[in-house]
Amino acid sequence: MNTDALAKRLGGKLSLPSLPEVVVRVQNLVKGGNSSMAEIGDAIAGDPPLAARVLRIANSSYYSLRSPVIEMHHAAAILGLDALTTVVMQVAVADLFRHLGKGGMFNPRELWTHSVLTAQIAGCIPVRYMKGYKPTEAHMVGLFHDIGKFVMFDSLRGEYADAVTLAKKEGVPEHVKETEMLGFNHAEVGELVTKRWGLPQMAVKAVGNHHSPQKFKPGGDMTAVVALANHVAKDIAATLPKRESTHTPLDRELKDSLEIADDDLEKLYERAGLLWMDREGAGA
Ligand SMILES: [Fe+2]
Numbered sequence: 335m336n337t338d339a340l341a342k343r344l345g346g347k348l349s350l351p352s353l354p355e356v357v358v359r360v361q362n363l364v365k366g367g368n369s370s371m372a373e374i375g376d377a378i379a380g381d382p383p384l385a386a387r388v389l390r391i392a393n394s395s396y397y398s399l400r401s402p403v404i405e406m407h408h409a410a411a412i413l414g415l416d417a418l419t420t421v422v423m424q425v426a427v428a429d430l431f432r433h434l435g436k437g438g439m440f441n442p443r444e445l446w447t448h449s450v451l452t453a454q455i456a457g458c459i460p461v462r463y464m465k466g467y468k469p470t471e472a473h474m475v476g477l478f479h480d481i482g483k484f485v486m487f488d489s490l491r492g493e494y495a496d497a498v499t500l501a502k503k504e505g506v507p508e509h510v511k512e513t514e515m516l517g518f519n520h521a522e523v524g525e526l527v528t529k530r531w532g533l534p535q536m537a538v539k540a541v542g543n544h545h546s547p548q549k550f551k552p553g554g555d556m557t558a559v560v561a562l563a564n565h566v567a568k569d570i571a572a573t574l575p576k577r578e579s580t581h582t583p584l585d586r587e588l589k590d591s592l593e594i595a596d597d598d599l600e601k602l603y604e605r606a607g608l609l610w611m612d613r614e615g616a617g618a
């Protein structure tokens with residue numbers, strides 16, 4: 335997608351959020367390459383409420399630390415830079431949309447739970463399907479794949495909520511209904527936002543294409559990895575509360591792109607089920 339053309343098409347209808355300042359500071363320290371873990375830990379510890387939540391997530395079962403970390407420098411050293419940056423982003427970006435209440439059938443809290451679960455599932459996909467990308471990168475893309483929905487709801491409120499409500503009532507995919515009613519969809523908006531936030535190109539593309547199976551590359555790529563995580567997260571949330579375990583079939587394009595082995599997929603569903611049950615502990 336040509337993001338300049340889309341920005342024009344939005345015609346000032348949406349206000350795109352800036353990345354929270356603490357995330358920019360951490361990103362700059364990491365990008366600079368000369369900062370120590372201690373300096374990065376200090377930048378986070380300088381915002382105590384944020385630091386407390388970062389520690390809570392670091393101590394969730396997802397990161398399976400052997401013993402709990404109670405101090406930021408320790409967390410930075412144990413998690414490593416990539417995972418730490420993603421956790422900081424998770425906490426800070428959740429704050430950006432914390433003020434949003436429900437609108438029609440659009441529920442921001444549920445969407446954030448879905449985003450965190452998708453991120454965790456993406457991070458669990460075996461690396462052989464990732465074409466050289468790292469689980470921490472897959473985690474980050476999973477976290478932001480639906481960010482466009484928050485941005486659209488924040489700007490358009492009832493107009494966006496109506497699109498979600500109708501999509502659910504009619505059983506039509508949300509991105510299709512969004513385009514039909516608003517002229518653009520959350521994947522496109524997500525691409526714009528993640529580009530503005532300076533996320534790596536592969537992340538920007540994966541967010542923008544996560545509902546475009548025709549763009550999945552053979553041999554797997556980040557877009558297909560995130561589409562798979564999204565698929566599994568939706569299945570789990572739809573079936574586990576009812577104590578069912580239904581795996582809806584993967585789209586042909588996704589199957590062809592990743593060629594994921596049946597037992598790898600089965601293990602992914604099992605892990606996803608455990609993560610779903612622990613979602614409160616994961617800081618969702
Ligand atoms: Fe989506």
Ligand SMILES: [Fe+2]
Binds near residue numbers: 448452479480564
């Ligand atoms: Fe999603």
